[in-house]
Amino acid sequence: MIPYGRQDITQADIDAVIAVLKSVNLTQGPTIEEFERSVMAHTGALHAVAVNSATSALHIACLALDLGPGDWLWTTPNTFVASANCALYCGAKVEFVDTDPHTYNLCPAKLEAKLIAAEKAGKLPKIVVPVHLTGQACDMAAIHALGGKYGFKIIEDASHAIGGQYKGEPIGNGRYSDITVFSFHPVKIITTAEGGMALTNSAELATRLGLLRSHGITRDPTLMTEPIHGPWYYQQVALGFNYRMTDMQAALGVSQMTRLNDYVKRRHDIAKRYNELLAALPLTLPWQHPDSYSAYHLYVVRLRLDKIRVTHRQVFEALRAKDIMVNLHYIPVHTQPFYQKMGFKQGDYPDAEQYYREAISIPMHVNLTDKDLQIVANCLREAIGL
């Protein structure tokens, strides 16, 4: 079986986790800070808050930016549901902006058109969440410029994109956004089993994120509203959650971070090889914007359905039957039953829907061998009926 994505765990990773198990702090100890510092050093962001998932990071990022009832959050329909659900957790409403047909990312021109209409209707978004699909950065300069003009905040959902770059700088440095979120789920670029992180250059946002991660409780006298009662004292100053990451997970993260650049390089080599192996097939291969150095979380091919005699589903099933665990990223969020109940319907976002009818994520992870890649390419050719 060849999975579409899989973690890479070394003996060094295992030793790092065991060392924490033998130490004093199993959670919220020094290893969390070490992991945060390591991701800050990689990205150049000034602050980082490690949490138990990217979903949690998105939730507290929205809260830190004051998203609440009556507010709107806009994101792309071509994403995992968490990018939109975070608004609903806060009692806010969701709208989507359709995608660019080449990058499959949120399209800045469509965003601008929608902003112009929303301004007239008095329904401008408070937050826009661009998602760096497959690890390729969105057109952040354009989105950031629109943020300045229309007054929305930006949370980058970079769950696919740690290790990637935009205009020659690391994704996560916060040049074009208020907060960036990474995921460390096992299929992502690096893993902590479950885990996520929120990065920002704002000390104030970092403080809020830190409070929200752990019950809204602080031991920092400068954040307290009355004098401390004694050494035991803490105050709850906000309504937070238990979204903490454990130190075992952070140790795995620190160890994985040492291989991040190698991982992304390896993913580029695999993409290059796929580009060669698949060049002659009736497929649209991943187009790369010159501003982007992708983290290559995914390698998505689109079937040229006008050129083949089998259906998308038949190709998908034929590959699965050969134990090639292809996947599909993503079912457009607005077509999920939960979102259809809110009034969204098929046809609302045609580019994301067209992509969904043609896209297949083929295996992409660092331990694929050249033989694996050839098997995938051959099976894909057969599945297409050539």
Ligand SMILES: *Cc1c(COP(=O)(O)O)cnc(C)c1O
């Ligand atoms: C994986 C993913 C998430 C959620 O990440 P978790 O760490 O599993 O919560 C959110 N957004 C996108 C785009 C993802 O791919």
